[in-house]
Amino acid sequence: MKQTNDLTGFWRFHEDFDHGEDIGEARLFQNGKNLSGHIVFKEIIPDEAPMYIRVKIKGKVDGTQVTFSESSIVVLSGGTEASYEPEERTGLINAMGRIVGSGEDTQGVNGIFVMERIL
Numbered sequence: 001m002k003q004t005n006d007l008t009g010f011w012r013f014h015e016d017f018d019h020g021e022d023i024g025e026a027r028l029f030q031n032g033k034n035l036s037g038h039i040v041f042k043e044i045i046p047d048e049a050p051m052y053i054r055v056k057i058k059g060k061v062d063g064t065q066v067t068f069s070e071s072s073i074v075v076l077s078g079g080t081e082a083s084y085e086p087e088e089r090t091g092l093i094n095a096m097g098r099i100v101g102s103g104e105d106t107q108g109v110n111g112i113f114v115m116e117r118i119l
Helices: none
Strands: 009-017 022-029 034-044 051-062 065-077 086-094 099-107 109-118
Touching: 009 099, 022 051, 022 109, 034 065, 051 109, 086 109
Parallel strands: none
Antiparallel strands: 009 022, 009 109, 022 034, 034 051, 051 065, 065 086, 086 099, 099 109
16 A cells, blocks of 8 residues: 655644653654655653753654654753653554554553644
């Protein structure tokens, strides 16, 4: 089946999770059903110094379902104890073209994310 929604481009990224929120931008590349790219974001947890993080992502697109996982994590700046756990995310492309879904990191922290196309 031919994919009609090519996700290649720049996206705003926002996630609310158990302890705070992530705000940033993603660059996605789609080749058939394969998805790759990166997300750069600021992680905000109350009473902690904000962290700036860059992750590579790899995943799949199947119709309106999108799944991806994070790798190659780089903490660009943050507190002296800065660390970040990679996430697995699953979402759906909604009628407005946004990707909306949920994720869970390796420590079991859950979040809800939205990605909205910029370009």
